[in-house]
Amino acid sequence: MNDTAKDNRKNIGEVFLSAKGLCRDFGSGKSKTVAVNNVDFEFRRGEIISIVGESGSGKTTLAKMVLGLLSSSAGEIIFEGKPRDISTQSKRRLYWQNIQAIFQDPFSTYNIFNKVDEVLMDCIRLKSGRLQSGRLQGGGNLSKEEKFERMKDACSFVNLKFEELSNKYPFELSGGQMQRLMIARIFMLKPKLLIADEPTSMIDACSRATILDMMLKLRDEIDMTIVFITHDIGLAYYISDTVYIMEHGVIVEQGTADQAILHPTSDYTKRLLGDVPKIYEPWDFRAG
Ligand SMILES: Nc1ncnc2c1ncn2[C@@H]1O[C@H](COP(=O)(O)OP(=O)(O)OP(=O)(O)O)[C@@H](O)[C@H]1O
Ligand SMILES: [Mg+2]
Numbered sequence: 001m002n003d004t005a006k007d008n009r010k011n012i013g014e015v016f017l018s019a020k021g022l023c024r025d026f027g028s029g030k031s032k033t034v035a036v037n038n039v040d041f042e043f044r045r046g047e048i049i050s051i052v053g054e055s056g057s058g059k060t061t062l063a064k065m066v067l068g069l070l071s072s073s074a075g076e077i078i079f080e081g082k083p084r085d086i087s088t089q090s091k092r093r094l095y096w097q098n099i100q101a102i103f104q105d106p107f108s109t110y111n112i113f114n115k116v117d118e119v120l121m122d123c124i125r126l127k128s129g130r131l132q133s134g135r136l137q138g139g140g141n142l143s144k145e146e147k148f149e150r151m152k153d154a155c156s157f158v159n160l161k162f163e164e165l166s167n168k169y170p171f172e173l174s175g176g177q178m179q180r181l182m183i184a185r186i187f188m189l190k191p192k193l194l195i196a197d198e199p200t201s202m203i204d205a206c207s208r209a210t211i212l213d214m215m216l217k218l219r220d221e222i223d224m225t226i227v228f229i230t231h232d233i234g235l236a237y238y239i240s241d242t243v244y245i246m247e248h249g250v251i252v253e254q255g256t257a258d259q260a261i262l263h264p265t266s267d268y269t270k271r272l273l274g275d276v277p278k279i280y281e282p283w284d285f286r287a288g
Contacts, residue, residue: 011046011220011223012044012045012046012047012241013044013045013046013047013223014044014045015042015043015044016043016044016045016079016080016192016193016225017042017043017066017077017078017079017080017193017225018040018041018042018043018077018078019039019040019041019066019075019076019077019078020040020075020076020078021038021039021040021074021075021076022036022038022039022040022041022062022065022072022074022075022076022077023036023037023038023039023072023073023074023075024036024058024061024062024065024070024071024072024073024249025073034248034249035058035061035249036058036061036062036065036072036249037058037248037249037250038075038250039062039075039246039249039250039251040251041244041251041254043193043225043227044225045192045223045225046219046223046224046225047225047226047241047242048216048219048225048226048228048239048240048241048242049225049226049227049228049240049241049242049243049244050227050228050229050230050235050236050239050240050242050243050244050257051063051227051228051229051230051244051246052230052231052232052233052236052243052244052245052246052272053231053245053246053247054231054247054272055231057246057247057248057249058246058248058249059197059229059246060197060229061249062246063101063195063197063227063229065077066099066193066195066227067096067099067101067195068084068086068092068095068096068099079095079098097126097127097189097191098191098192098193099191099192099193099194099195100185100186100189100191100193100194100195101194101195101196101197102182102183102186102194102195102196102197103197112169112170112171113169114169114170115166115167115168115169116165116166116167116168116169116170116173116181117151117162117166117167119170119181119185120150120151120154120155120162120184120185120188121147121151123154123185123188123189124142124147124150124151124188126189127188127189127190128141128142148162150188151166151188153187154184154185154187154188155184157183157184157187157214158180158181158183158184158187158214159180159210160177160180160181160184165177165181179211180211180214183211183214183215183218186215186218186224187218190222190224191224192224192225193224193225193226193227194215194218194224194225194226194227195226195227195229196215196226196227196228196229197229198229198230198231212235212239216239228240233245233261233269233272233273236257236261237257237261237262240257241256241257242254242255242256242257242260243255243256243257243260243261244260245260245264245266245268245269245272247266247268252266252268252269253265253266253268253269261273
């Protein structure tokens with residue numbers, strides 16, 4: 001991974017998704033939790049954003065609100081210049097054609113009763129908008145051969161062999177293969193925004209670098225915006241154009257990766273950085 005996101009900053013486009021005063025509470029009275037508290041953000045085309053914070057800081061709650069899986073207690077989300085409207089099933093479907101997510105647990109992405117070829121075929125159907133009564137139907141005007149070509153292409157993009165996997169169920173894949181299959185889905189769906197919630201937590205460091213590489217490549221190929229949600233401030237510095245640091249539901253630091261991480265203003269960011277002393281210096285292997 002020689003090209004960091006920062007090298008590509010010049011490719012960042014206009015704002016297409018933003019939020020103002022976003023809040024989300026859970027429970028009430030003494031047991032009330034303010035999971036997301038007055039959050040503003042602006043995501044641009046082709047931008048790589050990291051949201052960093054400790055466990056319980058509200059990252060996943062914020063992601064679910066952006067995805068439209070959780071309602072907000074206050075605030076608004078603006079999508080492509082207009083207040084986001086996901087009030088009906090068909091409006092939600094349209095919105096979801098633009099936005100995809102990868103969650104901590106890859107199993108949650110798949111219907112476990114669908115084999116790999118069905119998982120990928122669903123992407124072709126979703127892409128061609130052929131959703132009827134909540135179920136995926138048909139596959140657009142593509143011939144059977146064209147559909148197979150698309151599925152094979154997506155697998156080879158992530159170094160998987162379609163022929164070896166097509167007849168397997170997701171639970172028969174290794175953790176790394178499952179993660180790659182998730183990226184293959186994204187390659188086929190080509191969303192405008194990908195939210196990746198700790199996407200590499202299940203795999204070893206080497207596969208993790210490969211997966212990150214694939215995501216960055218995908219960003220370059222389809223001008224996708226990526227939001228990484230992570231505890232790892234070093235990773236955030238390395239891959240991001242823009243970093244948001246979240247503490248107890250509040251964004252306490254925000255800026256370019258250099259601003260937020262090399263020149264932090266909040267005590268919280270400084271404390272997180274205290275755990276990773278050499279974030280931007282080359283490692284000196286002679287020391288110690
Ligand atoms: N469905 C829910 N009901 C009640 N409380 C919730 C719910 N979901 C999240 N919370 C609370 O909201 C807060 C933020 O949770 P969230 O899952 O967003 O944190 P996170 O930053 O993603 O943490 P992690 O890094 O551990 O994944 C936590 O205090 C959590 O207990
Ligand atoms: Mg989380």
